Each structure stands twice: as structure tokens, then as C-alpha cells.
Amino acid sequence: MGINTFMFRERPLGMNLRNYLIRDLNPEDAVARARDKAQFKRVLRENGIPAPLTLYEISDYSDIARLRTLPGEFVIKPNHGMGGNGILVVKREDDVFISPANERYTLEDVRGHLRKIVNGEFSDNIERDQALIEERIYPSPDLVFRYAAGLPDIRVFCFRSVPVMAMVRYSTEISRGRANLSQGAVGMGLDMMTGGITHIHAKKETEDYTPDFFGIPADFRVPRWEEIRTVASETARVSGLSVAGVDVVLNSAGQIMVLEVNGHPGIEIQNINERSLLEALQGVHYIL
Ligand SMILES: Nc1ncnc2c1ncn2[C@@H]1O[C@H](COP(=O)(O)OP(=O)(O)O)[C@@H](O)[C@H]1O
Ligand SMILES: [Mg+2]
Structure with a gap:
């Protein structure tokens, strides 16, 4: 199924509402602080969250x-x-x-x-x-399969510090080693409970992707998934952003690091997961 033709069970979060939520909920100073990568890495360090030097x-x-x-x-x-x-x-x-x-x-x-x-x-x-x-970070071998190049990351979309949706962004030669979907990286949706892969899509979809296509075993789970969710949640909390896209990596030693946090996270994560953010955010209202 094409990335834009997927029928959501629930209405997806659209750009207008996403922009409204961000304007309403993300304080301007927190957005500015997160955009300054060097400064935010200092915030991370002060809070004991590892980041590249x-x-x-x-x-x-x-x-x-x-x-x-x-x-x-x-x-x-x-x-x-x-x-x-x-x-x-x-x-x-x-x-x-x-x-x-x-x-x-x-x-x-x-x-x-x-x-x-x-x-x-x-x-x-x-x-x-x-x-x-x-410093250049190399990925954990646990996240390196066929067609990998550079450093894959795990985008965790947090709402009010609750991780609500996540994906592995699999960097390839096409994305020139970068894990951004806009650069051509492949998105692998993750089950929030288990860290297993749900659906796989890329922006310019040419293949019907399956884990098998990348040589990923059927029982694959992102290693240290619980801790990754916790680190993402903690990063969202110290950022002061109610809507936060946290970029997490697992380095070659298996250590969890945070690359950055985004105060304007993209909404393509819904297409990757074939799941509505609106539905996911409503879940948080229910919890909190
Ligand atoms: N220190 C690093 N070592 C190796 N690859 C990196 C490093 N920093 C960034 N990258 C690659 O570039 C991508 C984008 O980096 P990021 O810091 O999140 O900037 P952006 O705001 O452009 O997304 C990462 O997902 C990763 O693939
Ligand atoms: Mg990024």
C-alpha cells in the first residue's frame, strides 16, 4: 500500500492541527533552546543523558x-x-x-x-x-542489516513526556548515511510495547518493504527498548517541550545516546506506523 493512500482507522493528525498544537503547547524559549544543538547537548549532559561530544x-x-x-x-x-x-x-x-x-x-x-x-x-x-x-558515532551491530550505511536512529515522538509513537529511521547509501526520512532513510514503525517492527515505508516508495527485504529476523526487537523509551521521555521532560521528537541512537558499544530533540517533529511517523497521532495523543489525555 502506498504511503499516501493508507486509510487510517482514525483521522491522521494534519499539518494545521500539528502546527496549532506546537504553537499552543511548546514554549518559545524551549523551542529555541532545542534548536541550538550545542546548547541542548549541554542540557543533556547536565541531566546525565549521553550525547555525542x-x-x-x-x-x-x-x-x-x-x-x-x-x-x-x-x-x-x-x-x-x-x-x-x-x-x-x-x-x-x-x-x-x-x-x-x-x-x-x-x-x-x-x-x-x-x-x-x-x-x-x-x-x-x-x-x-x-x-x-x-565525534562520529557508529551504530550498534544489532541495528545494522542489509543496505545499512551511516548511523540509523530511533525517533520517539513524545507528548507531555509520554512516548506515543516511534520508528527506526534506517540510514542507507541513498540517504548518504543520515537517518532523516527527507534524505531517503527508510522508516520502520515500532510497536510501543515490544519494540518490534510494525510497518516499513520510505518517502519515495519503490519497494514493498518487509523486514525480510533488509534481512531483519522476524522476531527482531529493538534492544534495550524499555530504557530507550525512558531516555526519550526524560529528554522530552528536560527540554520543556510538550510535543517533542527525540532522536535516540544505540552506539557501537550498545550505549543509548540522544542526538537532539525537535520542537517541530514531523508527522510522517504516522504513515510509517500506519497509525494516527491523534489517536495516540488522545491516549495520553486518558492516562494523565
Ligand atoms: N555524531 C554523529 N555520528 C554519526 N552520524 C551522525 C552523527 N550526528 C548525526 N548523524 C547522522 O545525521 C542524522 C541527523 O542528525 P541530527 O543531529 O539529528 O540533525 P538533524 O537536525 O539534521 O536531523 C542522524 O540521524 C544520523 O544519521
Ligand atoms: Mg534529527
Whole structure:
């Protein structure tokens, strides 16, 4: 069944109501604090929630000029970026930097990319941005199956700090190692109770996806699912966002980390799960 033709048992949450809920329930200062990735990572650290280390924060051209030593591998991202835009994941080999999709960049390309970020090219609604150089995280082997590239993440949609819907966002060469659906990552809906896969969809659907297509065993469960839900809930709580999209990863050591929290989470998660957010949010009203 196509992603846009799925008939919900309940009406899906539409963009207008989603925007209204966010305006009404997410305080402006909490939204701003979450958008500033470097700052929010400090909030996470203060609350004992692991996040990737920031190696450098680059604010202007002179910071770029001063950058002499780069680690063997790292990730560059716009501090106020979204949707995976402007994210570069690389590993150095001799004089070149290679991405998970095997693209090659020179040091001058990397500097050029940093300049674009500080010029605000990847960041909506702001004039200039900072570039973050972050430690590169490798995924837990438990989440790496066929066609995987880069770092898959788990998006947990929280309402009033209650995890209501979740999906694995499976990064591939097509998404150039990034786990954003808008970049072409594949969404795998998750059963909130068990962490098992419910439905699989991608934005530009060409395949009828099944776990088997990716070589995922039928009895697959996201490891440490209970703890992931707890960390997502805790992250939503410390963010002060009533509507929060928490991006969780399991690193190669099996440790749970939080990449970021989104104060304007997307609603495609409903299509991935074939389940209405309206229905899920009403469940929270019932609990609280
Ligand atoms: N430190 C990292 N190491 C490896 N991959 C990363 C790292 N940070 C981000 N990524 C990849 O890029 C994607 C988007 O990163 P994120 O920080 O959530 O920014 P955005 O706001 O653009 O979604 C992640 O889902 C992941 O696939
Ligand atoms: Mg993200």
C-alpha cells in the first residue's frame, strides 16, 4: 500500500492541527533552546543523558582558518540545522575525507562546507549559524542489516513526556548515511510495547518493504527498548517541550545516546506506523 493512500482507522493528525498544537503547547524559549544543538547537548549532559561530544564549535571564518588538526573521523553539522541538511559524516584516508556513501572530499572541500554552514546556507530563518564538529558515532551491530550505511536512529515522538509513537529511521547509501526520512532513510514503525517492527515505508516508495527485504529476523526487537523509551521521555521532560521528537541512537558499544530533540517533529511517523497521532495523543489525555 502506498504511503499516501493508507486509510487510517482514525483521522491522521494534519499539518494545521500539528502546527496549532506546537504553537499552543511548546514554549518559545524551549523551542529555541532545542534548536541550538550545542546548547541542548549541554542540557543533556547536565541531566546525565549521553550525547555525542562536540569537538569544535565554529562561529566564523577565522575559526575555520585556525582549524589545523582534524580528527581521523568526525561529523560536521549546522548547529541550527534540520532534516539532515548540511550534515557531513567522514573518515580521513591520507589526504581525503570519505563519507559512508563513498564520496570523497579534500580538506579544502571540508573548509568550504564549514564556510557554507556559518553563512547560514543550511539553516532556515537565520542569517548565520555555527558549525559543529562532532565525534562520529557508529551504530550498534544489532541495528545494522542489509543496505545499512551511516548511523540509523530511533525517533520517539513524545507528548507531555509520554512516548506515543516511534520508528527506526534506517540510514542507507541513498540517504548518504543520515537517518532523516527527507534524505531517503527508510522508516520502520515500532510497536510501543515490544519494540518490534510494525510497518516499513520510505518517502519515495519503490519497494514493498518487509523486514525480510533488509534481512531483519522476524522476531527482531529493538534492544534495550524499555530504557530507550525512558531516555526519550526524560529528554522530552528536560527540554520543556510538550510535543517533542527525540532522536535516540544505540552506539557501537550498545550505549543509548540522544542526538537532539525537535520542537517541530514531523508527522510522517504516522504513515510509517500506519497509525494516527491523534489517536495516540488522545491516549495520553486518558492516562494523565
Ligand atoms: N555524531 C554523529 N555520528 C554519526 N552520524 C551522525 C552523527 N550526528 C548525526 N548523524 C547522522 O545525521 C542524522 C541527523 O542528525 P541530527 O543531529 O539529528 O540533525 P538533524 O537536525 O539534521 O536531523 C542522524 O540521524 C544520523 O544519521
Ligand atoms: Mg534529527
